Amino acid sequence: MICIPLSETVENREQKDSSAIYKELSGRYDVRNATFEEIIEMSEAIYGVGKISLKEHAALTFDYDKATNNLKWRASGYIAADFDMYETFVNSDGQRDWIAEFDTRASKDFKYGNLIGYQSKMKVLDIVGKKE
Numbered sequence: 188m189i190c191i192p193l194s195e196t197v198e199n200r201e202q203k204d205s206s207a208i209y210k211e212l213s214g215r216y217d218v219r220n221a222t223f224e225e226i227i228e229m230s231e232a233i234y235g236v237g238k239i240s241l242k243e244h245a246a247l248t249f250d251y252d253k254a255t256n257n258l259k260w261r262a263s264g265y266i267a268a269d270f271d272m273y274e275t276f277v278n279s280d281g282q283r284d285w286i287a288e289f290d291t292r293a294s295k296d297f298k299y300g301n302l303i304g305y306q307s308k309m310k311v312l313d314i315v316g317k318k319e
Contacts, residue, residue: 208236209317218285218315220278223250226285226315239314246311285315 216229230247233239239247251272259266274291277283293308 208233208238213317219287220282221285222281223252223283229315233314242307243310243314246307247314286312289315 212229212232216225218226218229221229227248230239230244234241234244255270255272258272259268259270273283273288274295275283275288289308289312293305293312296302296304296308
């Protein structure tokens with residue numbers, strides 16, 4: 188009988204790979220001070236290795252700026268010029284605290300009884316807050 192060391196099982200290897208991708212990304216990106224493009228890069232890397240679902244990838248990479256501009260264009264005169272779909276502010280370098288953004292979104296969903304939205308945002312928070 189051949190004994191395979193526990194550290195070499197498929198599950199442990201996958202968990203090690205998962206830890207490595209999150210560790211690498213947390214060293215490269217600061218999700219508390221990242222641009223939308225950096226969040227897209229991070230999400231693509233995690234999705235590319237199969238660690239998040241397509242739904243989670245879509246939630247992370249949904250472009251609220253484009254959605255805001257589209258609403259303003261289609262409903263001009265009905266939407267205030269300073270309307271913004273983001274919940275938090277972006278700094279002068281285009282960086283945002285994405286943990287605060289999704290936390291605020293989750294809280295808002297919970298407050299209004301959108302439990303599916305709340306759960307979705309909590310999953311995204313788990314992804315962006317993951318270190319290893």
